[in-house]
Amino acid sequence: MNTHENNTLLDFRSDTITRPTAAMRQAMADAIVGDDQYGEDPTVNRLEALAAQMVGKEAAVYVPSGTMGNVSAMMARCGRGDEAILGDESHIYWFESGSPAALGGITQFILPTEVDGTIDPTRIELAIRVDRSGYPRTQVICIENTHNRRSGRVLPLSYMREVAQISSRHNVPVHLDGARIFNAAAALGVGVPEITAHVDSVQFCLSKALAAPVGSVVAGSADFIERVRRQRKLLGGAMRQAGVIAAAGIVALETMVDRLPEDHVRAKRLAASLARIAGVTLDPEGVQTNIVVFQVDGSIDQTELAERLKERGLLVSNYGAVGLRMVTHVDVDDADVDKALDIIGSTVPTMLEGSRVRAAD
Numbered sequence: 288m289n290t291h292e293n294n295t296l297l298d299f300r301s302d303t304i305t306r307p308t309a310a311m312r313q314a315m316a317d318a319i320v321g322d323d324q325y326g327e328d329p330t331v332n333r334l335e336a337l338a339a340q341m342v343g344k345e346a347a348v349y350v351p352s353g354t355m356g357n358v359s360a361m362m363a364r365c366g367r368g369d370e371a372i373l374g375d376e377s378h379i380y381w382f383e384s385g386s387p388a389a390l391g392g393i394t395q396f397i398l399p400t401e402v403d404g405t406i407d408p409t410r411i412e413l414a415i416r417v418d419r420s421g422y423p424r425t426q427v428i429c430i431e432n433t434h435n436r437r438s439g440r441v442l443p444l445s446y447m448r449e450v451a452q453i454s455s456r457h458n459v460p461v462h463l464d465g466a467r468i469f470n471a472a473a474a475l476g477v478g479v480p481e482i483t484a485h486v487d488s489v490q491f492c493l494s495k496a497l498a499a500p501v502g503s504v505v506a507g508s509a510d511f512i513e514r515v516r517r518q519r520k521l522l523g524g525a526m527r528q529a530g531v532i533a534a535a536g537i538v539a540l541e542t543m544v545d546r547l548p549e550d551h552v553r554a555k556r557l558a559a560s561l562a563r564i565a566g567v568t569l570d571p572e573g574v575q576t577n578i579v580v581f582q583v584d585g586s587i588d589q590t591e592l593a594e595r596l597k598e599r600g601l602l603v604s605n606y607g608a609v610g611l612r613m614v615t616h617v618d619v620d621d622a623d624v625d626k627a628l629d630i631i632g633s634t635v636p637t638m639l640e641g642s643r644v645r646a647a648d
């Protein structure tokens with residue numbers, strides 16, 4: 288059975304486009320299920336226990352998406368008018384429909400994101416409010432690891448430790464948007480718990496590099512996870528026989544983690560070769576995991592470039608001011624990277640030359 292369509296397209300837009308493996312489909316078909324809202328879906332329960340153990344937290348809850356994972360975790364910390372500290376290039380701030388404000392009434396103290404995906408710890412500490420009736424109450428610090436808009440950068444463990452120290456000095460918990468936390472761990476060569484030891488809660492996605500079709504997990508203390516369950520219900524994300532999809536999540540955790548370094552090697556090779564193409568700018572050293580963000584010469588219209596690449600069978604994401612994004616994942620191999628490089632290597636210099644000729648006219 289061919290379960291993969293569009294095989295002729297080189298799809299580097301995201302690792303979210305990965306499709307479930309044959310083992311995942313089999314596990315979904317075989318899943319033993321029950322009503323998860325009664326706590327009676329054994330497959331969901333198994334996924335949650337496995338996920339909690341793998342990220343070194345007491346408990347975990349399965350949620351339909353990373354966005355719901357982040358917002359439910361934030362709503363479990365913040366009441367209406369309470370404040371979250373966030374980076375200006377964070378996924379939560381850019382790509383989650385303003386959900387903390389729209390759904391949770393959460394105000395956001397936005398701080399600049401550094402090139403390496405960190406937020407200056409001094410700024411974080413200064414942003415934490417003192418207790419005064421006119422101020423919102425700072426209830427959570429959100430960080431992102433790996434950092435999507437910063438080319439998949441991994442936050443150093445020393446940085447995580449520093450943020451944790453600020454958190455405990457001021458008694459403000461840290462939430463980690465760890466959509467790709469297994470990529471971060473692979474890049475650092477440590478177990479996920481070594482990273483998550485420095486945060487109070489983590490959201491990670493099963494449906495990105497790990498290739499499950501649906502779902503994310505929020506993990507933290509048992510008491511906190513009970514509060515997240517309440518928020519998940521409120522948001523309409525509590526499910527019934529969700530074991531059918533959770534089964535694929537278990538296979539993802541059991542079989543897809545160890546192969547992540549392959550994606551990283553491909554992304555680094557892609558970045559090194561892209562950096563040599565006339566008209567392309569990127570720092571290959573900044574590529575540490577499976578995400579490659581690059582810029583093109585200002586004389587080239589980025590949107591037009593993305594269109595031309597698409598016409599030639601290569602899909603990339605247009606990230607506006609940040610540049611173009613390409614992500615390596617289980618559904619692209621070495622030959623696909625070579626083909627992508629050929630296409631970009633002939634399209635960008637041609638457009639650059641075209642713009643020079645126009646300028647000379």
Ligand SMILES: Cc1ncc(COP(=O)(O)O)c(C=O)c1O
Nearest residue numbers: 352353354355378431435464466
């Ligand atoms: C860093 C990060 N956080 C959160 C999410 C949200 O996940 P979802 O698309 O499942 O809502 C994404 C999705 O791309 C992401 O890259």
